[in-house]
Amino acid sequence: MNVMQADHISIVFGGLKAVDDVTIYAKKGELLGLIGPNGAGKTTIFNMLTGVYAPTKGSIAFVNNSGAEINIKGMQPYKVSRIGVSRTFQNIRLFKNLSVLDNMLISMHKDVGYSVFGAIIKSGRYLNIEKEFYDKAIKILQAVKLDGKKDEYAKNLPYGEQRKLEIARAIATGAEIVFLDEPAAGMNPSETEELADLIQILKNEYNLTIVLIEHDMKFVMKICQRIYVLDFGILIAEGVPKEIKSNPNVIKAYLGEEIE
Amino acid sequence: MIFDKKTRAKSSIKAIIVVCIIYAVMKILMLPQINVINPFYQTIVMKICIEITLALGLNLITGITGQFSLGHAGFMSVGAYTAAYIMLHWTVNLATIIISALAGGIVAGIIAFLIGIPTLRLRGDYLAIATLGFGEIIRILIQTTDKSFLGGAAGLSPIPIYSNFELVFIMAALCYVCINNILKSSYGRSMVSVREDEIASESMGVNITNVKLLAFVAGTFFAGIAGAMYSGYVGFIQPKDFGFMKSIEILMIVVLGGLGNIKGTVAATIILNIIGVILQDFAEIRMILYALLLIIIMIMMCGESPWIIKMRNMLNIKKFNFKGRGKAGA
Numbered sequence: 001m002n003v004m005q006a007d008h009i010s011i012v013f014g015g016l017k018a019v020d021d022v023t024i025y026a027k028k029g030e031l032l033g034l035i036g037p038n039g040a041g042k043t044t045i046f047n048m049l050t051g052v053y054a055p056t057k058g059s060i061a062f063v064n065n066s067g068a069e070i071n072i073k074g075m076q077p078y079k080v081s082r083i084g085v086s087r088t089f090q091n092i093r094l095f096k097n098l099s100v101l102d103n104m105l106i107s108m109h110k111d112v113g114y115s116v117f118g119a120i121i122k123s124g125r126y127l128n129i130e131k132e133f134y135d136k137a138i139k140i141l142q143a144v145k146l147d148g149k150k151d152e153y154a155k156n157l158p159y160g161e162q163r164k165l166e167i168a169r170a171i172a173t174g175a176e177i178v179f180l181d182e183p184a185a186g187m188n189p190s191e192t193e194e195l196a197d198l199i200q201i202l203k204n205e206y207n208l209t210i211v212l213i214e215h216d217m218k219f220v221m222k223i224c225q226r227i228y229v230l231d232f233g234i235l236i237a238e239g240v241p242k243e244i245k246s247n248p249n250v251i252k253a254y255l256g257e258e259i260e
Numbered sequence: 261m262i263f264d265k266k267t268r269a270k271s272s273i274k275a276i277i278v279v280c281i282i283y284a285v286m287k288i289l290m291l292p293q294i295n296v297i298n299p300f301y302q303t304i305v306m307k308i309c310i311e312i313t314l315a316l317g318l319n320l321i322t323g324i325t326g327q328f329s330l331g332h333a334g335f336m337s338v339g340a341y342t343a344a345y346i347m348l349h350w351t352v353n354l355a356t357i358i359i360s361a362l363a364g365g366i367v368a369g370i371i372a373f374l375i376g377i378p379t380l381r382l383r384g385d386y387l388a389i390a391t392l393g394f395g396e397i398i399r400i401l402i403q404t405t406d407k408s409f410l411g412g413a414a415g416l417s418p419i420p421i422y423s424n425f426e427l428v429f430i431m432a433a434l435c436y437v438c439i440n441n442i443l444k445s446s447y448g449r450s451m452v453s454v455r456e457d458e459i460a461s462e463s464m465g466v467n468i469t470n471v472k473l474l475a476f477v478a479g480t481f482f483a484g485i486a487g488a489m490y491s492g493y494v495g496f497i498q499p500k501d502f503g504f505m506k507s508i509e510i511l512m513i514v515v516l517g518g519l520g521n522i523k524g525t526v527a528a529t530i531i532l533n534i535i536g537v538i539l540q541d542f543a544e545i546r547m548i549l550y551a552l553l554l555i556i557i558m559i560m561m562c563g564e565s566p567w568i569i570k571m572r573n574m575l576n577i578k579k580f581n582f583k584g585r586g587k588a589g590a
């Protein structure tokens with residue numbers, strides 16, 4: 001079953017065709033890679049899939065857990081998020097001046113089950129829901145080994161941990177499909193290796209479908225089950241890692257760069 | 261964080277005790293025998309309570325949620341005129357006082373809602389422009405309406421003087437508790453997330469328009485109530501009391517106290533009023549002092565509030581670097 005289906009999507013920025021007639025899909029539980037040289041349009045595709053940009057042409061649909069197909073045309077990002085789609089950002093967008101825990105809790109605000117008045121009088125409902133949110137946040141933080149730093153400001157975490165917190169925050173929305181934009185960027189080789197394991201653990205634990213953009217080929221080839229390759233906004237290849245490595249189009253696009 | 265009924269009870273009792281102690285101390289200092297707070301100072305104390313309520317409301321909008329409002333005094337005037345109108349037509353008793361104050365807050369909140377719906381959807385400082393315009397429009401509107409209705413430019417009087425220390429103190433304390441508790445809830449967190457990063461907030465499922473609207477309406481509701489108390493405190497209100505400079509004065513308190521810092525707001529209100537009393541004969545110097553303070557704050561500001569940075573860039577002020585000092589020449 002496809003949980004995400006984007007058909008013939010294109011987007012034009014003032015004459016520049018950043019993404020041109022791209023069709024991609026994700027099956028439930030898949031771990032997909034989206035690769036391509038700088039400026040290929042990878043982040044732009046993520047932005048369309050999460051409702052930040054509306055495609056000039058084409059359609060995007062997600063299938064949620066109850067099997068309903070939802071077309072996200074014209075939906076604002078917060079509504080797209082509420083059908084179970086979440087993401088991280090290439091240039092980390094944490095709430096820097098908030099604690100690690102608060103960063104997590106904001107992802108759950110959409111499910112807040114008490115009123116403003118309930119918050120003011122600290123009603124029984126308020127207590128229960130805050131407790132529920134807290135437990136859920138701590139559980140995810142434990143999975144990314146950040147529970148010990150729950151009270152630190154997000155901006156004070158080392159870079160690698162900020163990336164992890166962003167992934168944890170995306171999962172805390174209750175997402176079924178998560179888009180990770182260069183999760184290993186700026187990490188050293190041992191951190192990258194650890195991240196590869198972590199992503200797989202989280203994927204199994206939370207039944208996620210994951211699509212990730214990454215420039216680290218070793219990382220991509222290791223963990224992705226299927227890979228899309230984009231160049232100048234056009235999809236030039238699709239396949240399992242082995243096929244991608246030997247695809248002449250891909251080698252041409254990456255001429256001079258090593259794919260191993 | 262508070263999850264169980266026992267900690268909640270403890271924290272509520274603690275809050276009630278703190279409020280009672282402050283009240284008792286003030287009351288004792290006001291006793292004629294002690295006379296530390298003489299009748300003149302009592303009016304200042306009441307003014308402080310009213311301004312705390314105003315500034316806390318604006319802090320919710322500007323400091324906590326990061327939305328620039330330049331018409332807070334306009335919303336105060338809506339509350340003041342609504343309550344004054346009611347009190348001029350009804351007999352004064354505790355029930356009508358409370359009704360008129362709530363009416364003032366609700367009318368201000370409804371107007372904020374109507375202004376917020378179109379402007380808060382947009383990115384950028386459209387709210388600042390709209391509220392600036394609103395503040396002027398409401399002032400001119402009252403000035404030009406028929407004298408028999410709201411008093412016109414000459415002002416509305418005599419409004420029964422019903423505000424007393426108890427009323428304004430309870431109002432300020434309730435306002436503090438409300439905003440403090442909102443801040444500690446999911447609503448407060450979502451407001452701060454909007455200030456920190458709208459795009460991330462939206463991507464995590466927060467309906468940012470609703471969050472901004474909630475902060476704006478709640479903040480102006482408190483401005484309306486404070487306005488109502490103000491009209492029962494001075495007994496005479498005129499449109500020019502609620503001009504642009506009054507809005508800036510409240511903004512000043514919020515900035516000095518620290519954007520998003522509600523304890524700081526209370527402290528700043530008290531300090532600025534004390535300075536005001538000391539410099540009461542030199543009104544111009546006071547405004548210059550305010551401006552200087554504001555610039556110093558922007559240079560020294562440790563918290564990196566987005567619009568402090570924006571203002572700093574606009575005025576081309578460099579942030580003062582504490583760490584860099586000793587290292588000069590190294």
Ligand SMILES: Nc1ncnc2c1ncn2[C@@H]1O[C@H](COP(=O)(O)OP(=O)(O)OP(=O)(O)O)[C@@H](O)[C@H]1O
Binds near residue numbers: 044
């Ligand atoms: N909002 C925008 N307005 C105009 N042009 C844009 C916008 N967003 C992206 N582009 C352009 O679209 C193209 C694709 O950008 P995109 O960020 O998607 O690349 P990318 O594949 O993510 O690259 P990188 O690997 O460097 O992150 C670039 O030429 C970029 O300048």
Ligand SMILES: [Mg+2]
Binds near residue numbers: 042043090
């Ligand atoms: Mg990118």
